[in-house]
Amino acid sequence: MGGGKQANQFVTTSNAAVLNGEGSFALVEVEKDAVPINCAPIVSSYNEKIRPLLDAVDKLRNLMIMDEGIQLPTIVVVGDQSSGKSSVLESLAGISLPRGQGICTRVPLIMRLQHHSSPQPELSLEYNGRTDRTDEDNVTDDIVKATNSIAGGGKGISNAPLTLLVKKNGVPDLTMVDLPGITRVPIHGQPENIYDQIKDMIMEYIKPEESIILNVLSASVDFATCESIRMSQSVDKTGARTLAVVTKVDKAPEGLLEKVTGDDVNIGLGYVCVRNRIGDETYEEARAIAHELFQSHPLLSKIDKSIVGIPVLAQKLVQIQANSIARNLPEIVKKINDKLNYCLSELNKMPKNLSSVAEAMTAFMQIIGLAKESLRKILLRGEFEEYSEDRHMHCTARLVEMLNQYSDALHSCVQSDPKNNFLIEEIKALEEVKGIALPNFLPRNAFLTILQGKVNGISSIPIGFVEQFWTYIEEVVISVLMRHSDNYYQLQLCARRAGHNLMAKMKERSIKWMTEIVDMEKLTDYTCDPEYVAEWNRLMAHQKTFIDGVLDNEKRPSTITIEGIGEVEVEVLRQYPLMLPQAFDLKMRMAAYWKVVMRRFVDLMALHLQLSISNLVNKEMEAEIVNELMGPYGGGIERMLEESPAVAVKRANLNKSIRKLRDSKEVVAKIIDSIVTYGH
Numbered sequence: 001m002g003g004g005k006q007a008n009q010f011v012t013t014s015n016a017a018v019l020n021g022e023g024s025f026a027l028v029e030v031e032k033d034a035v036p037i038n039c040a041p042i043v044s045s046y047n048e049k050i051r052p053l054l055d056a057v058d059k060l061r062n063l064m065i066m067d068e069g070i071q072l073p074t075i076v077v078v079g080d081q082s083s084g085k086s087s088v089l090e091s092l093a094g095i096s097l098p099r100g101q102g103i104c105t106r107v108p109l110i111m112r113l114q115h116h117s118s119p120q121p122e123l124s125l126e127y128n129g130r131t132d133r134t135d136e137d138n139v140t141d142d143i144v145k146a147t148n149s150i151a152g153g154g155k156g157i158s159n160a161p162l163t164l165l166v167k168k169n170g171v172p173d174l175t176m177v178d179l180p181g182i183t184r185v186p187i188h189g190q191p192e193n194i195y196d197q198i199k200d201m202i203m204e205y206i207k208p209e210e211s212i213i214l215n216v217l218s219a220s221v222d223f224a225t226c227e228s229i230r231m232s233q234s235v236d237k238t239g240a241r242t243l244a245v246v247t248k249v250d251k252a253p254e255g256l257l258e259k260v261t262g263d264d265v266n267i268g269l270g271y272v273c274v275r276n277r278i279g280d281e282t283y284e285e286a287r288a289i290a291h292e293l294f295q296s297h298p299l300l301s302k303i304d305k306s307i308v309g310i311p312v313l314a315q316k317l318v319q320i321q322a323n324s325i326a327r328n329l330p331e332i333v334k335k336i337n338d339k340l341n342y343c344l345s346e347l348n349k350m351p352k353n354l355s356s357v358a359e360a361m362t363a364f365m366q367i368i369g370l371a372k373e374s375l376r377k378i379l380l381r382g383e384f385e386e387y388s389e390d391r392h393m394h395c396t397a398r399l400v401e402m403l404n405q406y407s408d409a410l411h412s413c414v415q416s417d418p419k420n421n422f423l424i425e426e427i428k429a430l431e432e433v434k435g436i437a438l439p440n441f442l443p444r445n446a447f448l449t450i451l452q453g454k455v456n457g458i459s460s461i462p463i464g465f466v467e468q469f470w471t472y473i474e475e476v477v478i479s480v481l482m483r484h485s486d487n488y489y490q491l492q493l494c495a496r497r498a499g500h501n502l503m504a505k506m507k508e509r510s511i512k513w514m515t516e517i518v519d520m521e522k523l524t525d526y527t528c529d530p531e532y533v534a535e536w537n538r539l540m541a542h543q544k545t546f547i548d549g550v551l552d553n554e555k556r557p558s559t560i561t562i563e564g565i566g567e568v569e570v571e572v573l574r575q576y577p578l579m580l581p582q583a584f585d586l587k588m589r590m591a592a593y594w595k596v597v598m599r600r601f602v603d604l605m606a607l608h609l610q611l612s613i614s615n616l617v618n619k620e621m622e623a624e625i626v627n628e629l630m631g632p633y634g635g636g637i638e639r640m641l642e643e644s645p646a647v648a649v650k651r652a653n654l655n656k657s658i659r660k661l662r663d664s665k666e667v668v669a670k671i672i673d674s675i676v677t678y679g680h
């Protein structure tokens, strides 16, 4: 911009963004005939090359492309309450806006100014999806009405924007967003957190790098303490995208020159000082008064003419806006394409929306087939590639671990310790079964009594293990079923129910079976395992030495160590010299036989569980799920056609985004075409 008087009197140049030969945007200077300012539109060199770009950006804004995370270059008007934001916009548009004390702007007001050649202005308001015509006389009232319908009649604010389109001869082509002013203290009828609400709204608009911050400051305040300055500094430290407008210069001309030349607050795009229309002045009157003020006021006339007046502000804004659009548009085009591709691929990844019973049946069979195969791998074959990271799902390995723990539990319990109460139990049992019979026959009853006691003592271990085992399998099976039926909500519900039912059944069956084994072990003492006799013989070889040791009246040892049993207490045994041989025999038979019993408990458990898992995976699971699906709560295969609420919402959102992005793509494609035609 040229400096000095000339620039104030005549607006001569403006920048326009055009597409250069390589397909990227560049700025060119466009010379227009100079027109005396008093009869000229605010920006005389309305530029035909910026217009389609700005139109495109406005169209993208209307399509709500910002919702897709794509930011548009936007001039955002911020300022403390009553700093004169609405007045500045009024001055730029040459129309009346609601202004004054208190909070007038309660929703984001997107103001689109468009020059048009007809002398007749055309105004319209868009909000909540409707468009209402209005005119200069009614626009203030209509904005108030629209604001009330968006944000309610009270003093509250809302995020839903209101768009005011002003087509008027001579206005600069600008789109700006006016935001509620920052207010510290809620007034009567305002929510307590009004400050935070407004601050959040402002931050949302000024945060994106693409936003240009038009900071409106009253000349009468200390800029450094201005809330709006602090906010814009927090997102734009160097001020590279901040422009300051100083209002009310007529009220506080003292020291203004120093304030704007000193720039203590980092305003990268510079200051413009203005005097807005006051009261009932017409725009022409106001412009003349402002012009006069900057010409002849003793203090204000000292300020360089390149930074005073509404025309200068308009000029700067048009330029900054054109720069910003030109800079950002290629990236926006790219972002639209990227986001569109992303949404399309997300949509592709989603499960097909089932539309017939045949489709549902196919999907069902596929899911069951895949789930069965996964379960076979992890439960039976030990192939873990589907869950390489998840050790919990490496079932064959975890099962062996569990079985080992089970075996340890059996072997370390007190019933399995032959040293415990050595021979005392045997002596008592022998005493209780004595009868009229020859001595020296080992009574089988005594053996069975002891055996039953011991088996009873350990019976909770296998039952507890079975429960633990099926709880683990239940987790695994349900997790696999859920993974494969991920996208079919109804099927998931069924599969989960079926899983629970099935596991309860399996658990019950195993417990029944285990109880039977316990009963079998209590009823009969039998084995064909030759190891039993061999072990008994080995142990019996120590019988004589042991008894001699116990009855040795000289040494009277308190403990004796027997090979294969360990060190045992013998003090009390001296009271039963006659029963010792039989008790020892009984003990050693039991010790040898108990090993057989323990082995049977572990072996049978392993075989039983293996068979149960195999049945579960190969037969029962599928039947149970089908039953569940066809049963009273399943609703049949047709129910599978219903998507989960989450999936349905996701699909709808993706489709909506895709529609929006396709429309946006069309918008930018059109302007790139039109720029190519204009530019050459």
Ligand code: GDP
Residues within 6 Å of the ligand: 079, 080, 081, 082, 083, 084, 085, 086, 087, 088, 098, 099, 100, 101, 104, 105, 181, 247, 248, 249, 250, 251, 274, 275, 276, 277, 278, 279
């Ligand atoms: P907003 O709350 O920031 O939108 O502020 P308004 O635009 O509503 O202005 C607040 C008050 O300051 C109104 O009464 C305006 O008339 C007044 N005002 C705005 N600009 C100027 C100006 O340049 N000079 C004078 N004297 N008053 C102004």
Ligand code: MG
Residues within 6 Å of the ligand: 085, 086, 087, 098, 099, 104, 105, 181
């Ligand atoms: Mg306002």
